[in-house]
Amino acid sequence: MEMSEKSEAGAASEGASKPIEISRQISLQRIQQRKQQLKNWQRNKKLLKLAIYSACQEEDCKCGGWKTPTPPQKPPNPPDGSVSLANFTDPCRSCTHVLESHVRHLENLPEDEINRLLSMVVDVENIFMSMPREEDPDTKRVYCYLFKLLRKCIAGMTRPVIEGPLGQPPFERPSIAKAVTNFVLYKFGHLMPREWQTMHDLAKMFLHCLNHWYFESPSVRKTDATYEEMSEYKVLYTRWLVFCHVPAFCDSLPHHETTLVFGRSLLRAVYRSVCRQLMDKCQSERDRMPPEKKILVLTHFPRFLSLLEEDVYTQDSPIWDPDFKQLPPSHLQGITDTVKVSSQSTRKPGEFEKVTVTPNEKESFTTVNLSPGFGKKHLRTDGNAASASEKKEPSGEVVQQSEAKRRKIEEGEDVPESVVADIIAVISESKKMVGPEDIFAENAARDEAAKQEERRGEIEFHVVGNSLTQTVSKRTMMWLIGLQNVFSHQLPRMPREYITRLVFDPKHKTLALIKDNRPIGGICFRMFPTQGFTEIVFCAVISNEQVKGYGTHLMNHLKDYHVRQNIFHFLTFADDFAIGYFKKQGFSKEITLSRSHYFGFIKDYEAATLMHCELQANIVYTEFTAVIRKQKEIVRKLVERRQKVVQKVHPGLTCFKEQSGNANGGWNKIPIESIPGIKKTGWQPPASSLSPTPSTSDSKSADNEGLMSALKSILNQARNQGIIYCIQG
Structure with a gap:
C-alpha cells in the first residue's frame, strides 16, 4: 500500500462502535470530501x-500493482494535504x-469511469486502515474479503458484486419494515387518529434505530447462545x-437498509439486546429531552x-404472514385510495399529477440546481405522501363526502375523452393555433x-447555503x-450585519435567481x-x-x-410594502397553522404583519398558470363545438324601432325577457320581478334615493378636499 494518502476509515470505524453517534456522520462527510478531493x-x-x-500491461508480466523502487523518504507535506x-x-x-x-489501459477511459475507480481506491484504503483497529476476528475476516474484492474490481475495471x-438481498419475506407496519395496523387500527399517529411515529422511530444500529459481533454473543x-447469527x-x-461508508458497494432486506430471523436475534440498550440510552438522555418527546x-x-x-x-403471529392484509384505519382509507390512483396514473404535459420517484436521502450539498431541466418536476414517494396527509387527520365524514362528490361528477361527465384529446392536440400544436392571441396573449401570466427566459437558459435558479x-x-x-x-440594497x-448573519448561517438557505452568472434576486428562508x-x-x-x-x-x-x-406551510x-406581493403569491393574514407549531421558532419583527401560505402537494406551481390557461x-373550444351543434339564429331586437318615436329621443331600458331565445338558454327572471307589488316598488325607490344622496355627499366631500381634481369641472 505504498504512496497511499491518509485514510478516514479510522474515524469511521470508531464512530461505528456506538449506535447512532454524531462522529459517524462527521466521518462519512470526511470520506465524501476525500473522494471529491x-x-x-x-x-x-x-x-x-x-x-x-493496476496490473502491469506488459506481456507475461504478473505484477498486480506498481510499487516504488525504494521506500520513499518523508517529504514536506504539500498545501493540499496529499503526498507527492x-x-x-x-x-x-x-x-x-x-x-x-501500469496505466496504459486507463488512458482512454472517460472521466466518469476514472472518478469511479478513484472512489473505489478511497474505499479500499478506508477498509485497509480499519482492519488493524478491528479486534473482532469475524469482522476482520469480512473486511479482508471486501478489501480483496474491491482491489480486484479496480484492477479489472468492474463493479463489485x-x-x-x-446470497442476495432481500433475505426474508416479509421484511422487518413490513412486519412492523403490519403490527401497527393489526394492534392499533382501531384507535382514534391522534393515538394511531403516535404509534405510527413510534414505529418509524424504531425502524430508524434499527437501520443505524451497530449490532453485536458473534464473539460477544458466544456466552449465552447455542451452537x-x-x-445462524454469524450468517x-x-x-x-x-x-x-x-456500504454506509464505502459507497462503491451496493447499500441496503437493514429493515428492508432482513426479516424475522435477525429481529428475533437482536430484539431484546437492542431494546435494552435503546431504553438505557433514552433514560440517560431524559433530562435533555423536551417535555413532549x-x-x-x-x-x-x-x-x-x-x-x-x-x-x-x-x-x-399474523404480522409475519407474507399475505397479511388488513384495511387501514377509517381516517386513512380515503388517503390510501387517493395515493393508489395517483401512483397508477402517469403525468401528461400540462397536468398537475407528478411522477413518483425515489427521494435522495443524502443531503450533503451546499448547492441544489433547480434549472436547467425546466418543467421536470418530482413528487414525494407514496409513503411520504400518505404520512404527510395523515398529520392533517381528516375525518371519515369529509373523506366520504369527497368520494361521493367525485363519483357524482364522473357519472355526470358528458364530454368524451377523445374530444378532449383532440382539443389538447390542437391547442398544443403551435402551427394550428394562429392569430394575434398566440403572439400577443391577452392577460399574460406575471x-x-x-x-x-429560463427555457432559453438566460436565468437559472439554485438553492445555495453555507x-x-x-x-x-x-x-x-x-x-x-x-x-x-x-438584500442589503433592496432592504x-x-x-446589514443582520442580513449577513442570516445569509451565511448554515441553518438558512437561499433560493438564488442567477443571471449572467451573478445573483439578481433571491428568497432567504429557514426550514423547520x-x-x-x-x-x-x-x-x-x-x-x-x-x-x-x-x-x-x-x-x-x-x-x-x-x-x-x-x-407545506410558509410563514x-x-x-x-411587501404585503401586496405576498397576497399575489397566495399568502393570507389569516393564519390557519396552529400557533403551537411556530411560536418560539420564527423571528418577530416590529411594524410587520404575519402572513401564511399553505401549499398543495398535487400542484406544480411553476406550471400552474400554463395549466389554468x-x-x-x-372549455372555450368545447363551448365553440357546442355552439356549432345547437346554433340557431333568432330575429333581432325590436325595441329600438318601437322606441324611435319616443318623445325623449331614446329608450330607457330593454326588458331581458324580450330578447329572443333568452329563455331557451335556461335564464329565469328573478322572483321579485314576477309579481311586483306597490310596496316593493316604493321600497326600491326609497333605496335608490338613499343611495343617490349618500353618493352625492361623498362626491361633494371629495371635491372640497381636492383629492379628485382630475374629474372636477
Missing part, C-alpha cells in the same frame, strides 16, 4: 494514483517496468456487515416495544416572461456574497421540518430587474422545492 485532481495525477492498484506522487517513467520495484506500463453462500443459534451478522454496514419516549415507547416483543417471538461541515465551493460563496448585497431598513413549516426571511429582486415576473417565478420555484421536501413577517382554452 481526488476527483478534482488533474488527470495525470489520477492515473498516478490508480497505478498502485511518482512520475510515469519511474520503474516498479516488483517488475522493473515503468509506471506508464457480492457472490457466494451469503445452532451462533451459526446474519456477515450479511449485515457486507450489505448494510460497510419525554412523554413519547419514556411513556409510550416502552409499551410499544413490549407489545411488539410478543409478536416478534410468537410463532403464529411569470410568463421569466419562464421563457456549511460548517463540508467545503463550500467558490462559486457558491460568491453567490452568497452577491445575495447579501442584493435598506434592515441592518419537525414543525412542518418554513420561515421566509428575505425576499428581493434588484430594482432594474423588477416588473419582469421574476418575483412570482422565484416564489413558484420555492413552492415546488418545498413540496419535494414534504413541507413570513411582511412590512407594508390550457384548461380555459379547452
Whole structure:
C-alpha cells in the first residue's frame, strides 16, 4: 500500500462502535470530501494514483500493482494535504517496468469511469486502515474479503458484486419494515387518529434505530447462545456487515437498509439486546429531552416495544404472514385510495399529477440546481405522501363526502375523452393555433416572461447555503456574497450585519435567481421540518430587474422545492410594502397553522404583519398558470363545438324601432325577457320581478334615493378636499 494518502476509515470505524453517534456522520462527510478531493485532481495525477492498484500491461508480466523502487523518504507535506506522487517513467520495484506500463489501459477511459475507480481506491484504503483497529476476528475476516474484492474490481475495471453462500438481498419475506407496519395496523387500527399517529411515529422511530444500529459481533454473543443459534447469527451478522454496514461508508458497494432486506430471523436475534440498550440510552438522555418527546419516549415507547416483543417471538403471529392484509384505519382509507390512483396514473404535459420517484436521502450539498431541466418536476414517494396527509387527520365524514362528490361528477361527465384529446392536440400544436392571441396573449401570466427566459437558459435558479461541515465551493460563496448585497440594497431598513448573519448561517438557505452568472434576486428562508413549516426571511429582486415576473417565478420555484421536501406551510413577517406581493403569491393574514407549531421558532419583527401560505402537494406551481390557461382554452373550444351543434339564429331586437318615436329621443331600458331565445338558454327572471307589488316598488325607490344622496355627499366631500381634481369641472 505504498504512496497511499491518509485514510478516514479510522474515524469511521470508531464512530461505528456506538449506535447512532454524531462522529459517524462527521466521518462519512470526511470520506465524501476525500473522494471529491481526488476527483478534482488533474488527470495525470489520477492515473498516478490508480497505478498502485493496476496490473502491469506488459506481456507475461504478473505484477498486480506498481510499487516504488525504494521506500520513499518523508517529504514536506504539500498545501493540499496529499503526498507527492511518482512520475510515469519511474520503474516498479516488483517488475522493473515503468509506471506508464501500469496505466496504459486507463488512458482512454472517460472521466466518469476514472472518478469511479478513484472512489473505489478511497474505499479500499478506508477498509485497509480499519482492519488493524478491528479486534473482532469475524469482522476482520469480512473486511479482508471486501478489501480483496474491491482491489480486484479496480484492477479489472468492474463493479463489485457480492457472490457466494451469503446470497442476495432481500433475505426474508416479509421484511422487518413490513412486519412492523403490519403490527401497527393489526394492534392499533382501531384507535382514534391522534393515538394511531403516535404509534405510527413510534414505529418509524424504531425502524430508524434499527437501520443505524451497530449490532453485536458473534464473539460477544458466544456466552449465552447455542451452537445452532451462533451459526445462524454469524450468517446474519456477515450479511449485515457486507450489505448494510460497510456500504454506509464505502459507497462503491451496493447499500441496503437493514429493515428492508432482513426479516424475522435477525429481529428475533437482536430484539431484546437492542431494546435494552435503546431504553438505557433514552433514560440517560431524559433530562435533555423536551417535555413532549419525554412523554413519547419514556411513556409510550416502552409499551410499544413490549407489545411488539410478543409478536416478534410468537410463532403464529399474523404480522409475519407474507399475505397479511388488513384495511387501514377509517381516517386513512380515503388517503390510501387517493395515493393508489395517483401512483397508477402517469403525468401528461400540462397536468398537475407528478411522477413518483425515489427521494435522495443524502443531503450533503451546499448547492441544489433547480434549472436547467425546466418543467421536470418530482413528487414525494407514496409513503411520504400518505404520512404527510395523515398529520392533517381528516375525518371519515369529509373523506366520504369527497368520494361521493367525485363519483357524482364522473357519472355526470358528458364530454368524451377523445374530444378532449383532440382539443389538447390542437391547442398544443403551435402551427394550428394562429392569430394575434398566440403572439400577443391577452392577460399574460406575471411569470410568463421569466419562464421563457429560463427555457432559453438566460436565468437559472439554485438553492445555495453555507456549511460548517463540508467545503463550500467558490462559486457558491460568491453567490452568497452577491445575495447579501442584493438584500442589503433592496432592504435598506434592515441592518446589514443582520442580513449577513442570516445569509451565511448554515441553518438558512437561499433560493438564488442567477443571471449572467451573478445573483439578481433571491428568497432567504429557514426550514423547520419537525414543525412542518418554513420561515421566509428575505425576499428581493434588484430594482432594474423588477416588473419582469421574476418575483412570482422565484416564489413558484420555492413552492415546488418545498413540496419535494414534504413541507407545506410558509410563514413570513411582511412590512407594508411587501404585503401586496405576498397576497399575489397566495399568502393570507389569516393564519390557519396552529400557533403551537411556530411560536418560539420564527423571528418577530416590529411594524410587520404575519402572513401564511399553505401549499398543495398535487400542484406544480411553476406550471400552474400554463395549466389554468390550457384548461380555459379547452372549455372555450368545447363551448365553440357546442355552439356549432345547437346554433340557431333568432330575429333581432325590436325595441329600438318601437322606441324611435319616443318623445325623449331614446329608450330607457330593454326588458331581458324580450330578447329572443333568452329563455331557451335556461335564464329565469328573478322572483321579485314576477309579481311586483306597490310596496316593493316604493321600497326600491326609497333605496335608490338613499343611495343617490349618500353618493352625492361623498362626491361633494371629495371635491372640497381636492383629492379628485382630475374629474372636477
